[in-house]
Amino acid sequence: MSFSWTRVGAILQKELRDYRRNRFVIYTMSFLPLLFIAAPMVQIFTINVATTSAKFDAHIGLSLLYMLILPAIVPSVLSAYSVVGEREQGTLEPILTTPIHSDEFLVAKALAAFLPTLAVSYVIFGIFLGAVAAFAHPGVAAVIFERNHLLVQLLFTPLVAGWSIWAGIAISTRMSDVRAAQQLTVLASLPPVAIVALMNFNVITPSLGLTLGLAGALLLIDGLAWRFVAALFDRERLVTGRR
Amino acid sequence: MTSELDDSHRQPRSDAEPDAALVVEHLTKRFGERVAFEDVSFEVGYGEVFGFLGPNGAGKTTTVRTLGTLITPTSGSATIAGIPLSAESGPSIRGRISIMPESPGLFIRLSVAENLECFAGLYELRDVRDRVDRALRAVNLSDRANDICGSLSKGLRQRVALARALLSDPKILFLDEPTSGLDPVATRDVHDLLVTMRERGVTIFLTTHRLEEAEKLCHRVAILNTTLRLIGRPDELREQLFSRSLVVRTGSPLDAPGRVFNGLSNVEGWDLSPSGSYVLNVTDPDAAAPGIARALVSANADILSIAESHHSLEDVYLELVDEGVEAKKR
Numbered sequence A: 001m002s003f004s005w006t007r008v009g010a011i012l013q014k015e016l017r018d019y020r021r022n023r024f025v026i027y028t029m030s031f032l033p034l035l036f037i038a039a040p041m042v043q044i045f046t047i048n049v050a051t052t053s054a055k056f057d058a059h060i061g062l063s064l065l066y067m068l069i070l071p072a073i074v075p076s077v078l079s080a081y082s083v084v085g086e087r088e089q090g091t092l093e094p095i096l097t098t099p100i101h102s103d104e105f106l107v108a109k110a111l112a113a114f115l116p117t118l119a120v121s122y123v124i125f126g127i128f129l130g131a132v133a134a135f136a137h138p139g140v141a142a143v144i145f146e147r148n149h150l151l152v153q154l155l156f157t158p159l160v161a162g163w164s165i166w167a168g169i170a171i172s173t174r175m176s177d178v179r180a181a182q183q184l185t186v187l188a189s190l191p192p193v194a195i196v197a198l199m200n201f202n203v204i205t206p207s208l209g210l211t212l213g214l215a216g217a218l219l220l221i222d223g224l225a226w227r228f229v230a231a232l233f234d235r236e237r238l239v240t241g242r243r
Numbered sequence B: 001m002t003s004e005l006d007d008s009h010r011q012p013r014s015d016a017e018p019d020a021a022l023v024v025e026h027l028t029k030r031f032g033e034r035v036a037f038e039d040v041s042f043e044v045g046y047g048e049v050f051g052f053l054g055p056n057g058a059g060k061t062t063t064v065r066t067l068g069t070l071i072t073p074t075s076g077s078a079t080i081a082g083i084p085l086s087a088e089s090g091p092s093i094r095g096r097i098s099i100m101p102e103s104p105g106l107f108i109r110l111s112v113a114e115n116l117e118c119f120a121g122l123y124e125l126r127d128v129r130d131r132v133d134r135a136l137r138a139v140n141l142s143d144r145a146n147d148i149c150g151s152l153s154k155g156l157r158q159r160v161a162l163a164r165a166l167l168s169d170p171k172i173l174f175l176d177e178p179t180s181g182l183d184p185v186a187t188r189d190v191h192d193l194l195v196t197m198r199e200r201g202v203t204i205f206l207t208t209h210r211l212e213e214a215e216k217l218c219h220r221v222a223i224l225n226t227t228l229r230l231i232g233r234p235d236e237l238r239e240q241l242f243s244r245s246l247v248v249r250t251g252s253p254l255d256a257p258g259r260v261f262n263g264l265s266n267v268e269g270w271d272l273s274p275s276g277s278y279v280l281n282v283t284d285p286d287a288a289a290p291g292i293a294r295a296l297v298s299a300n301a302d303i304l305s306i307a308e309s310h311h312s313l314e315d316v317y318l319e320l321v322d323e324g325v326e327a328k329k330r
Helices: A005-020 A023-045 A053-081 A084-089 A092-096 A102-135 A138-144 A147-174 A178-188 A191-200 A208-232 A235-240 B060-067 B090-096 B112-122 B128-138 B154-166 B184-199 B211-217 B234-241 B257-261 B285-298 B313-329
Strands: B022-031 B034-044 B049-053 B075-080 B097-100 B172-176 B203-208 B220-225 B227-232 B245-250 B267-272 B278-282 B303-308
Touching: A005 A023, A005 A102, A005 B112, A023 A053, A023 A102, A053 A084, A053 A102, A053 A138, A053 A147, A053 A178, A053 A191, A084 A092, A084 A147, A084 A178, A092 A235, A102 A138, A102 A147, A102 A208, A147 A178, A147 A191, A147 A208, A191 A208, A235 B060, B022 B060, B034 B060, B034 B075, B034 B220, B049 B060, B049 B211, B060 B075, B060 B172, B060 B203, B090 B097, B097 B154, B112 B128, B112 B154, B128 B154, B128 B184, B154 B172, B154 B184, B184 B203, B184 B211, B203 B211, B211 B313, B220 B234, B227 B234, B245 B285, B257 B267, B257 B278, B257 B285, B267 B285, B278 B285, B285 B303
Parallel strands: B034 B227, B049 B203, B049 B220, B097 B172, B172 B203
Antiparallel strands: B022 B034, B022 B075, B220 B227, B245 B278, B245 B303, B267 B278
């Protein structure tokens, strides 16, 4: 039996229906973005354009960094729940008794965290850009709208989310407690954000080549992480709790 | 729906038939040093309802999970719905069977129909709406299709799980303790559904420790206590395990029961039960009864009744499980 997008779609649709009726998910998807848009706005609107170049860069960098913490944090909560949550509710075994392949299950779970994260992150970034264009000092807006900054945000949002999701699912396949899995996943989702932070703070000059190179590296890491998670996914251990 | 079973229209297929739904040979599963089940061999024919009995920890659920390709066996082989069990054949086998685990495992924030639609997708079924409607009709839940599963009673959830298991028209339906934790009314509903399925010729592998359930529903039963202890039709098992006997009740104790019963034709021995009745082991109850009656009349006994004793499947089960406990003690 080959990889089936129908089966992926079945799990994905189930997840999205479940999110809509799950208060915890709704709160996570609505309050976290509000928090992460408020903080950079404060940064941007309180910048003194006459300040030193280093301080100016720090303000801009911090505000943009918030935009990339969002795609790291939001999916971590969902992906950490993805396997251990199903186990706790007793819904994992019925799913695994169907013809679904491990890869299909994992891709469905990853997409279920990825798609809403991408939507929320880009919408929030769009709102942020709109606010900057409308209300920020023209000097600040010019820096924010620099091509390399926009590229970093647009490219790294899905890549950071991808890392966070695979880290979350990996932890979720090995843990037996949802809360512990979520706490660990939040920590595990942060390393890629550190690289982006270096670029946003101009510690690493975000040239086009460097940005694309790092994005390519992170894409490769995301791909390897997927295969690593697939290798970790052990039906027998998940069903019986031992091997 | 009727709860009475009529076995006459079909018989379990013989072991020699090649088209058995399930062929299990010397299957063993160990978790490290712990043996879950060992050297288990049996066959289940298409259309047969096969009961898999055993005490807690006997290995019933692990056997189902192994046959359902969720667990890799340590040794032995199995052919499930015509496909040999192997690491590669898992998805193909799972496409032909259905397993209803002990816990219904429904998505509680989704409606009944949404739960079934998800599983229809996992089986890549066409005409999803039609399949869902049929499955719900089969378990009499058509009017609850839009109810959220979290709002359903335990019995109704079990019925939804059964509908889910029927969705793909499986060649073999594995039911793991389907009435566990249900009240008598919900249990009766599930039994009625299983009887209906049995009459439709669905092959069912039923694990249970409710013996009356197995006796009522199953063509054949196997008793597992880590190893397979016995397999056969419930009446065969009773005959295999217990000698036939007549129970004689008298108005007052006999003065010399040995003189009355010893030497009677077809009587192999006798014993006084704690209730005060005499239990006679006989080769043929019909042939022995007249001679026993004459002997009692000659001894001036006040005969209240002479009746053949009946052993239930529970007696068989307890006998075997007790044997297992004694063996472990030794």
